[in-house]
Amino acid sequence: MGSAPRANQAGGSASPGAIRDVVDYELLFDCVHCGLCLEACPTYTLNRAEMDSPRGRIYLMKALAQGALELDADVVRHLDLCLECRGCETACPSGVRYGQLIEKARVYVERNWRRSLRERIRNRLIGEIFPYPRRLDWLLMPMRLVDALGLRGTLERLAPAALRNWIELLPAARADAPRFPRAAAVHEDDGPGKAVAVHEGCVAQILTPSENANSARALEAAGYRVVRLERTVCCGALDIHNGNRKRALAFARQNVRELSRCGAEAIVSAASGCSAVIASYGELLREDPVWATAAREVSSRVTDLSSLMIAGRTPFTREFVAKVTYHDSCHLAHGLGIREAPRALLRSLPGVTLVELAEADLCCGSAGSYNLTEPEMARALAARKADNVVATGVDYVILSNPGCELQIAAELRRRGSKIRVMHLADFLALAAGGGEARGAR
Amino acid sequence: MQKQIDPRVMAELREILDPAGVVSRPGELNVYECDGWTIEKSVPQLLLRPRSTAEVSALLRVLHRHNLPFVPRGAGTGLSGGCLPLAPVMICTSRMNRILAIDARNRRIEVESGVVNLNVSAAVKGAGLFYAPDPSSQAACTIGGNIAENSGGPHTLKYGVTTNHVLGVEIVLPDGEVVELGGSIEEPCGYDLVGAVVGAEGTMGIVTRATLRLLREPETHRTLLAIFDQVEAATRAVSAIVASGIIPGAIEMIDHLIIRAVVDAFHVELPLAAGAVLIIELDGLGAGIDEQAGRVTEMVRASGASEVRLARDEAERALLWKARKRAFGAVGRLAPNYATHDGVVPRTRLPEILQRITRISQSHQLSIGNVFHAGDGNIHPIVLYDERDPDQVRRAIAAGHDILKACVELGGSLSGEHGIGVEKINQMPLVFTPEDLAAMVELRHVFDPDERSNPGKVIPQPGACVEVAAPRRQAAL
Ligand SMILES: Cc1cc2nc3c(=O)[nH]c(=O)nc-3n(C[C@H](O)[C@H](O)[C@H](O)COP(=O)(O)OP(=O)(O)OC[C@H]3O[C@@H](n4cnc5c(N)ncnc54)[C@H](O)[C@@H]3O)c2cc1C
Numbered sequence: 056m057g058s059a060p061r062a063n064q065a066g067g068s069a070s071p072g073a074i075r076d077v078v079d080y081e082l083l084f085d086c087v088h089c090g091l092c093l094e095a096c097p098t099y100t101l102n103r104a105e106m107d108s109p110r111g112r113i114y115l116m117k118a119l120a121q122g123a124l125e126l127d128a129d130v131v132r133h134l135d136l137c138l139e140c141r142g143c144e145t146a147c148p149s150g151v152r153y154g155q156l157i158e159k160a161r162v163y164v165e166r167n168w169r170r171s172l173r174e175r176i177r178n179r180l181i182g183e184i185f186p187y188p189r190r191l192d193w194l195l196m197p198m199r200l201v202d203a204l205g206l207r208g209t210l211e212r213l214a215p216a217a218l219r220n221w222i223e224l225l226p227a228a229r230a231d232a233p234r235f236p237r238a239a240a241v242h243e244d245d246g247p248g249k250a251v252a253v254h255e256g257c258v259a260q261i262l263t264p265s266e267n268a269n270s271a272r273a274l275e276a277a278g279y280r281v282v283r284l285e286r287t288v289c290c291g292a293l294d295i296h297n298g299n300r301k302r303a304l305a306f307a308r309q310n311v312r313e314l315s316r317c318g319a320e321a322i323v324s325a326a327s328g329c330s331a332v333i334a335s336y337g338e339l340l341r342e343d344p345v346w347a348t349a350a351r352e353v354s355s356r357v358t359d360l361s362s363l364m365i366a367g368r369t370p371f372t373r374e375f376v377a378k379v380t381y382h383d384s385c386h387l388a389h390g391l392g393i394r395e396a397p398r399a400l401l402r403s404l405p406g407v408t409l410v411e412l413a414e415a416d417l418c419c420g421s422a423g424s425y426n427l428t429e430p431e432m433a434r435a436l437a438a439r440k441a442d443n444v445v446a447t448g449v450d451y452v453i454l455s456n457p458g459c460e461l462q463i464a465a466e467l468r469r470r471g472s473k474i475r476v477m478h479l480a481d482f483l484a485l486a487a488g489g490g491e492a493r494g495a496r
Numbered sequence: 497m498q499k500q501i502d503p504r505v506m507a508e509l510r511e512i513l514d515p516a517g518v519v520s521r522p523g524e525l526n527v528y529e530c531d532g533w534t535i536e537k538s539v540p541q542l543l544l545r546p547r548s549t550a551e552v553s554a555l556l557r558v559l560h561r562h563n564l565p566f567v568p569r570g571a572g573t574g575l576s577g578g579c580l581p582l583a584p585v586m587i588c589t590s591r592m593n594r595i596l597a598i599d600a601r602n603r604r605i606e607v608e609s610g611v612v613n614l615n616v617s618a619a620v621k622g623a624g625l626f627y628a629p630d631p632s633s634q635a636a637c638t639i640g641g642n643i644a645e646n647s648g649g650p651h652t653l654k655y656g657v658t659t660n661h662v663l664g665v666e667i668v669l670p671d672g673e674v675v676e677l678g679g680s681i682e683e684p685c686g687y688d689l690v691g692a693v694v695g696a697e698g699t700m701g702i703v704t705r706a707t708l709r710l711l712r713e714p715e716t717h718r719t720l721l722a723i724f725d726q727v728e729a730a731t732r733a734v735s736a737i738v739a740s741g742i743i744p745g746a747i748e749m750i751d752h753l754i755i756r757a758v759v760d761a762f763h764v765e766l767p768l769a770a771g772a773v774l775i776i777e778l779d780g781l782g783a784g785i786d787e788q789a790g791r792v793t794e795m796v797r798a799s800g801a802s803e804v805r806l807a808r809d810e811a812e813r814a815l816l817w818k819a820r821k822r823a824f825g826a827v828g829r830l831a832p833n834y835a836t837h838d839g840v841v842p843r844t845r846l847p848e849i850l851q852r853i854t855r856i857s858q859s860h861q862l863s864i865g866n867v868f869h870a871g872d873g874n875i876h877p878i879v880l881y882d883e884r885d886p887d888q889v890r891r892a893i894a895a896g897h898d899i900l901k902a903c904v905e906l907g908g909s910l911s912g913e914h915g916i917g918v919e920k921i922n923q924m925p926l927v928f929t930p931e932d933l934a935a936m937v938e939l940r941h942v943f944d945p946d947e948r949s950n951p952g953k954v955i956p957q958p959g960a961c962v963e964v965a966a967p968r969r970q971a972a973l
């Protein structure tokens with residue numbers, strides 16, 4: 056009853072089991088192989104294969120750690136395909152810290168696996184542009200011109216497939232984004248008065264600037280004191296996702312310094328992906344001789360717009376009639392465990408009806424730069440999300456992360472759907488009377 | 497030695513499926529080497545992932561021609577090693593997950609065998625219906641796996657196990673022939689062949705479709721949580737309730753070791769010091785249910801419960817069930833590995849079996865927790881161990897063996913719902929005579945004369961008592 060050969064000859068140069076130095080080996084044993092996470096995993100729901108499931112990926116990591124497998128193209132493929140959405144963490148009764156496992160496994164892969172030239176160029180581009188708002192801004196100049204001339208459609212048709220994915224995701228110029236009305240502001244002493252910092256992130260500053268601004272205004276209207284931040288940088292999400300730990304740590308330190316100095320009692324970000332990363336700084340900088348304590352404190356202050364709005368005074372007096380649904384952005388729902396607050400907030404808005412979305416917390420495929428690195432899976436997940444959204448028959452789909460917004464909006468636009476995709480902050484602005492948006496497209 | 501698959505056969509099989517349907521590289525096959533029973537492992541040489549009955553049939557015809565055995569697999573949540581690859585080819589139904597037809601008026605649903613259990617109920621919720629068998633793994637396990645294992649769940653007490661809810665199946669026999677058994681009619685005439693296939697653990701062919709019975713959702717529920725200092729008192733309460741003639745939807749017991757894991761995992765408010773808790777759920781019509789709940793509360797108190805709580809709303813009820821249903825998984829917080837056993841004793845012998853388990857735990861020096869369907873005497877002792885220590889693995893297996901022996905000695909049986917698989921194959925002679933076993937083999941031969949469907953499972957090879965398998969196929973440490 057022998058078994059097939061257990062290890063692959065080809066592939067990586069790493070010595071067997073070297074991943075043990077990188078991944079928290081003990082954490083792998085929290086997984087009891089029960090399979091309860093399978094259907095919570097977006098890649099499993101589509102591919103329906105064990106190696107594209109959380110249990111399978113953990114098994115691969117374990118096999119690598121035990122020297123039963125060598126790093127090869129297949130293993131890298133299946134680890135790459137993970138969205139880091141952490142849907143599996145929510146589903147797992149055993150408390151497996153999957154996010155931590157995959158982050159470190161990625162570091163290991165980047166160190167020991169030679170990627171193709173194409174992948175290297177792509178990752179380099181992503182890594183050198185996205186975390187730096189000014190670079191991205193420059194890059195987008197020509198797109199703005201294209202949009203101004205109304206040539207986007209033509210461009211999308213003519214662009215080669217590889218480029219088309221990138222172009223389609225870019226939102227059109229957003230001069231029409233709603234703006235939370237100042238007049239609605241409550242006086243500071245009337246509200247909770249707590250100091251809140253809005254971390255602006257990197258990509259969001261350029262692609263979806265209204266969301267941070269509206270978050271700040273909404274918070275002020277609810278009675279919070281919004282503190283100004285001087286020198287925050289990219290939260291490091293992209294680097295963590297792509298296994299570039301060194302720069303992630305550097306970004307983290309810089310943010311921790313600024314966020315602890317500003318005196319904020321609560322930290323929010325329009326990008327819930329960034330919020331989740333900031334909430335993990337404590338873990339990330341655990342061994343940092345200088346920043347460990349500050350990082351833990353900063354992490355413990357992370358919350359989200361909806362939680363604060365519910366605790367504050369309501370500035371929503373005017374009726375705004377709309378049927379909406381809510382999509383759970385992964386890092387808010389699975390990362391920070393915030394699911395109820397946004398729904399409760401939406402339900403509390405006069406005139407707004409909330410319809411539940413099927414598979415609301417299944418990843419839309421945006422996942423940081425995933426839609427650029429794994430376009431096929433990303434597209435399939437976007438399609439599934441769009442199907443569910445369309446089935447609700449709403450006017451607006453609300454979410455808490457710019458990445459999701461771009462992703463879902465692009466898919467709905469492809470289908471010619473009239474449903475508007477809006478970040479919660481922008482929708483609040485609209486509901487408060489902040490001008491008629493023609494959709495956050 | 498396992499038969500090597502000829503490259504030409506590989507090529508024939510490849511023709512039948514799309515590229516994603518064939519998995520043949522070791523790095524990918526590795527993850528299919530075990531299911532929820534992780535003590536034994538074996539990597540298949542080839543994994544096939546068909547999408548339709550026609551594809552299954554075409555694949556099995558090729559395998560038949562070349563006399564190759566195969567192992568069916570659903571979601572791999574089985575706890576007895578049912579889909580441990582002891583054959584070169586594995587056939588996985590996870591892509592056959594379409595719901596084919598819903599007949600709400602006649603309360604029937606037709607599904608492909610790879611449909612996930614919970615999705616059946618989800619599909620008919622709008623019509624006020626549900627599919628009763630609710631294994632705790634229902635968010636992941638497939639209908640095909642449920643049929644193979646004749647799975648039960650907490651609500652088995654009132655509604656019965658899978659076999660009571662399967663009206664018909666479509667099965668592809670090992671030679672590729674597609675056969676329909678039963679149908680959508682309640683009591684077909686002739687032999688109950690569906691009943692033979694349900695619980696066959698994949699040894700008769702691959703089930704591709706099933707017609708399932710649906711029930712109307714109960715009008716209302718009352719869910720009680722009873723807390724006991726001693727496990728014995730809890731078992732007394734179970735007997736008292738059942739003897740009174742009230743049939744709750746479910747009576748589930750969780751002992752103190754598992755309470756710890758569950759509190760940690762789900763933040764339910766359970767007293768960590770309690771010896772055991774019972775979750776008792778009454779369901780049915782609104783009229784009279786509160787009176788029943790009152791009577792149950794009295795009985796439970798009289799048996800020695802220190803506290804009885806009633807779930808105040810749907811959210812509290814959901815949390816209790818979440819804690820119960822995901823309790824197995826939560827055990828991962830207590831130890832790196834566990835083996836969940838599955839035995840049955842007459843309900844009245846519950847106190848004795850629990851005492852025996854305590855002794856077994858002491859003599860093998862392993863922690864054993866209990867979380868189980870108390871109402872029908874179906875126990876699930878969970879033996880905690882660490883696979884990195886070969887001695888612990890051996891002791892875990894020995895403890896499991898002792899537990900099952902104890903069940904049989906107390907007038908019970910080897911498996912309530914998780915099946916025999918490879919785990920309990922050596923204990924079959926404890927309950928069956930050689931003649932019994934021979935009769936089972938004969939029945940199997942009607943469907944699978946060459947014993948190519950899931951070989952090495954359920955029925956022990958005559959004379960060749962397989963050596964306790966454990967570390968033989970262990971992964972490198
Ligand atoms: C956390 C947890 C809780 C559980 N709780 C329960 C419970 O409460 N009650 C209960 O009864 N079980 C329970 N189980 C056990 C398990 O989930 C069930 O046995 C389930 O029915 C297996 O389904 P599967 O799709 O995962 O099948 P698999 O594990 O993939 O296979 C199980 C067996 O079925 C065969 N098989 C699978 N599909 C087919 C098919 N289409 N045709 C023919 N044979 C097939 C396989 O060969 C194998 O022998 C639990 C398991 C876990 C991990």
Ligand code: SF4
Pocket residue numbers: 085086087088089090091092093109110113143146147148149150151825828
């Ligand atoms: S649910 Fe958790 S313990 Fe179970 S297989 Fe998935 S990760 Fe492992």
Ligand code: SF4
Pocket residue numbers: 095096097098099108109112136137138139140141142143144153
């Ligand atoms: S993080 Fe998301 S994609 Fe990755 S394994 Fe978990 S559920 Fe699947």
